[in-house]
Amino acid sequence: MNAAEKEKLLTEVVQRTVDRWCRDPKTTEEALFDTIYHERRRLEGEKKKSVAKRDRALYDRSYHQGLKASAGTQREIFRQIIQRFANEVVGHFDPRVYALSTRVIPVAMNLLLNSVSPLRLVETLQGANSLIDQLDLEGQTHTLKRLARQATIVLVPTHSSNLDSIMIGFGLYRLGLPPFTYGAGLNLFSNRLVGFFMHNLGAYKVDRRKQAAVYKDVLKTYAGCSMEMGFHNLFFPGGTRSRSGAVESSLKRGLLGMGLDAYVNNLRAKAKKPDVFIVPCTINYQLVLEAETLIADHLKAQGKSRFIIEDDEFSKPRRVFEFIQQLFSLHSRIHLMFGQALDVFGNQVDDQGVSHDHRGRPVDRTRYVLDSQGQPAVDAQRDREYTRELARSISESYHQNTVIKSTNLVSRAVFDLLKEHNPDLDLFRLLRTGGAEESFSLQEVYGRIERTLTTARSLAQQGQLKLDKTLADKDTVAVASEALAHLGSYHRKPALERRGDRLFHQDRKLLLYYQNRLSGFAWEG
Amino acid sequence: MTSKNTRSAxxxxxxxxxxxxxxxxxxxxAGRQRKVRLWTRRAEQAEEINRxxxxHRYLPGIKLPVKLIATNDLKASLQRTQIVLMVIPSKSFRQVAREIGDSLQGDQIVVHATKGxxxxxxxxxxxxxREETCALKIGVLSGPNLARELMAGRPTGALVAxxxxxxxxxxxxxxxxxxLLIFSGRDVIGTEVAGAFKNIIALAAGAADGQGLGDNAKSLLVTRGLSEMARFGVALGADVFTFGGLAGIGxxxxxxxxxxxxxxxxxxxLAKGESLKQVLASMTQVAEGVPTTRAVYLQAQQMHMTLPIVEAVHGVLYQKVKCDKALHQLMAIPVGKELAALRFR
Incomplete structure (x- = not known):
């Protein structure tokens, strides 16, 4: 993206948002005061006093001006607010740094990680070059690389950790692809060095505390316009990190739909490369950095989880450091599994960019968006349904491309045993008390793991999920010991611990978290 | 009929x-002057309709509109239309859908009227x-549409969901x-479940008539059948109100x-003592209710749902239970609050 493109993008975002929100004086007025109301409320909780004071003065002024203003002036005031939002989102994106970053990203990433605790990290990591070595890129990487040359790619990964975007950054670099544009929460920018590179690796800033509807629309429009201009995008359609540990099954369709909008607009403008392809991708860890916080949050509210968590492991450098240290010492692999590319209607796309139906027959995708006159056109109701189809295909791809790890499988086996041994306890009491026995005999656990492994292997054979190398090749004892090595370390309290020939379950919430990765599959056993 | 003009129009x-x-x-x-083609698999049938x-096989003794033109060339007809209405028995539906899928395009609309x-x-x-074609704009047409009354020009309605x-x-x-008044709706699942499920209730109602149990008994069967249908549908993701509409109670x-x-x-x-084999052998057309009963019965078992009327009909069709016994057993099931299962969804 060069300076001119950036300018064009900004103008386009502001213009489209204004057009959408200022259709007539009445809606303009309502939207203006609604936005001012939400912004003033947000500022009440703003921690930085100087920022709060400055912004508050601005919105107070807009409010008083707006009250007496004509329709035209109200529109102008609103336009200025939208402009302000847009500037903030695009941020201090410097095209030169962007270009540079694409070449020096490994160095940047090392800096990023070392910034956590430079000295100690360097000491510990001697011999283990970098986190990149832990990362396995699998699946349809060839297709992704090919399609990225002929179309706009929207990468939609599963989301379980704040390390995800960094892993994806690594992955894309290793594939020789340019950084993808993506919206990162403000909390990711809190570390200044990380923030600097985030911005310049294509990240734009998302302030989740801003509740005004028009702000969210600016974000969506930004994503849509950048897709239209051919910039590859990345976002997590699950919205936030999976709290339960399960693979996302309900996806946010608002942002997903922007791909279709961009595609139709490109067709209408007879763009040279009109296509937008969606590439689902799963990120699979043996251990998840923030597992404890996430599952606690999931259980606390069961569905009413906090949207923004600012005090989790990611914000504590020491924890990040310990986590990375553990991964190294356990030779833990992180799998990035790229799924088959999809068109914006959810059809699979081959590496030539041709869409196919379920029977593998080629499909002319341009025809989905023709109106009754045979011209490409937007139809909001129809397009919402198309996006629902797309979301369904992504969800399917997530499941098929989930790589089950030994921690997931062993947690499932032990958790099943817990439930079987305590049929009268509800989930919460089981988690709290652990039931009648604080341990199981190793033999019983092995038997259970064996059964679960058999089921997992047959599901993998049917193509319903994927297995980590250990699960695919090794025997029960090897699977168990790998899982125990992981589950017994890193987390503050070991989830599982072996003492003699007994296995003690200590943190059942963690077991629940890791075994949830297997929910949503046709599981028996 | 086959001049170049009409072929490409x-x-x-x-x-x-x-x-x-x-x-x-x-x-x-065709009677409303619409440009319509009727595809039939057999060339002789198309020819009979045209000439x-x-x-005679399906609507014996009924004269069709002169303007109704039949064809057995699926591919050519598909290329000339934006809207396809599929009315194929569930048994051969997938096969025909796959054939259509060979020529269908994404802007075409496919509506089916198959109750199975x-x-x-x-x-x-x-x-x-969805599996056999690239079409996304898919719909279903269903309602109280007895063919003979339709052909006689009597008023009725249907839902396109x-x-x-x-x-x-x-x-x-x-x-x-x-x-034929066409209403529109959005609940595809409910409309399809209702269309298939009602055939099971019709079998039960027919049996009650055959036994001469009277109108009260039949009303009881139909109403409780509707409740089963709605419970089952809602469990599959349907909107409960669909069952109160044309595709449901209608x-x-x-x-x-x-x-x-x-x-x-x-x-x-069956109630009068004939065996299922005899009955089916004497019919030229498909009674969708028979296979549907089996399918719903198995599915309900998998979903751990109790559907007494479906179980009774299944018993008669597939487990050699006598009609009168099955109907009497239905009267012996424990009763609770009438709408409890539906109200507390």
């Missing part, structure tokens, strides 16, 4: 399936269409001014009251 709609219902729908449209204006479920997979017809608003909007004007009333209904006939003859 755009059609309003293509009706796929020359059975009773397909021919009836195509006839209504004699009859379809794919037995092997328990898939609804819209799901089969689709997630895509455009589908209803394109189908409605085609039938405008005819004796269709149920017509099918269970009318001796014209095939499923009703099967139930009645």
């Amino acid at each position: 755009k059609l309003d709609i293509l009706v796929v399936g020359g059975g009773t219902f397909g021919t009836s729908l195509a006839s209504i449209l 004699e204006h009859t379809n 479920i794919e037995i092997e997979t328990f898939k609804r017809m819209s799901q089969v269409l 689709s997630q895509y608003r455009e589908v209803g909007e394109r189908i409605q004007p085609l039938f405008a001014g005819s004796h 269709d149920l009333m017509a099918t269970c009251a009318s001796p014209l209904s095939r499923n009703h006939q099967v139930g009645e003859r």
Whole structure:
């Protein structure tokens, strides 16, 4: 993206948002005061006093001006607010740094990680070059690389950790692809060095505390316009990190739909490369950095989880450091599994960019968006349904491309045993008390793991999920010991611990978290 | 008929399936001056419709509109139309859907009017269409539509349900001014479940008639059947209100009251002592209720749902339970609050 493109993008975002929100004086007025109301409320909780004071003065002024203003002036005031939002989102994106970053990203990433605790990290990591070595890129990487040359790619990964975007950054670099544009929460920018590179690796800033509807629309429009201009995008359609540990099954369709909008607009403008392809991708860890916080949050509210968590492991450098240290010492692999590319209607796309139906027959995708006159056109109701189809295909791809790890499988086996041994306890009491026995005999656990492994292997054979190398090749004892090595370390309290020939379950919430990765599959056993 | 002009002219709609219902729908449209083609698999049948204006196998003794043209060239007809109306028995639905899928394009609308479920997979017809074609704008047409009454020009109504608003909007004007009122809706699952499930209730109602149990008993069966249908549908993701509409109670009333209904006939003859084999052997047309009962019974078991009427009908059809015994057993099941299962969803 060069300076001119950036300018064009900004103008386009502001213009489209204004057009959408200022259709007539009445809606303009309502939207203006609604936005001012939400912004003033947000500022009440703003921690930085100087920022709060400055912004508050601005919105107070807009409010008083707006009250007496004509329709035209109200529109102008609103336009200025939208402009302000847009500037903030695009941020201090410097095209030169962007270009540079694409070449020096490994160095940047090392800096990023070392910034956590430079000295100690360097000491510990001697011999283990970098986190990149832990990362396995699998699946349809060839297709992704090919399609990225002929179309706009929207990468939609599963989301379980704040390390995800960094892993994806690594992955894309290793594939020789340019950084993808993506919206990162403000909390990711809190570390200044990380923030600097985030911005310049294509990240734009998302302030989740801003509740005004028009702000969210600016974000969506930004994503849509950048897709239209051919910039590859990345976002997590699950919205936030999976709290339960399960693979996302309900996806946010608002942002997903922007791909279709961009595609139709490109067709209408007879763009040279009109296509937008969606590439689902799963990120699979043996251990998840923030597992404890996430599952606690999931259980606390069961569905009413906090949207923004600012005090989790990611914000504590020491924890990040310990986590990375553990991964190294356990030779833990992180799998990035790229799924088959999809068109914006959810059809699979081959590496030539041709869409196919379920029977593998080629499909002319341009025809989905023709109106009754045979011209490409937007139809909001129809397009919402198309996006629902797309979301369904992504969800399917997530499941098929989930790589089950030994921690997931062993947690499932032990958790099943817990439930079987305590049929009268509800989930919460089981988690709290652990039931009648604080341990199981190793033999019983092995038997259970064996059964679960058999089921997992047959599901993998049917193509319903994927297995980590250990699960695919090794025997029960090897699977168990790998899982125990992981589950017994890193987390503050070991989830599982072996003492003699007994296995003690200590943190059942963690077991629940890791075994949830297997929910949503046709599981028996 | 085969001059170059007519061959390339755009059609309003293509009706796929020359059975009773397909021919009836195509006839209504032809009578309204719509440019319609009726596809039949057998060339002789198409020829009979074009030359004699009859379809003696499915609508014996009925004269079809002269303007109704049949064809057995699927590919060519598909290329000329924007809207396809599939009226194919559930048993051969997938096969025909796959054939259509070879030529279908993404801007075309496909609506089906098949009241059945794919037995092997328990898939609804819209799901089969989704798997076998590239079409996304898929809909379902269902309602109290007894073919003989339709052909006689008597008033009735039907629901076209689709997630895509455009589908209803394109189908409605085609039938405008005819004796078939088309309403639109969004609940595809409910409409399909209702259309299939009502055939099971029709079998039971027919059996009650065959036993001469009277109108109270039949009303009890139909009402409780509706409740089972709604419970089952809601568990599959349907909107409960659909079952109070044309595709639900509307269709149920017509099918269970009318001796014209095939499923009703099967139930009645079974109650009078004929075996299922005898009954089916003597029918030229498909009674969808028979396989549907099996499919719903198995699915309900998998979902751990108790559906007493379905179980009773299944017993009679597949487990050699006598009709009178099955009906009496139904009277012995424990009763609770009438609408409890539906109200506390």
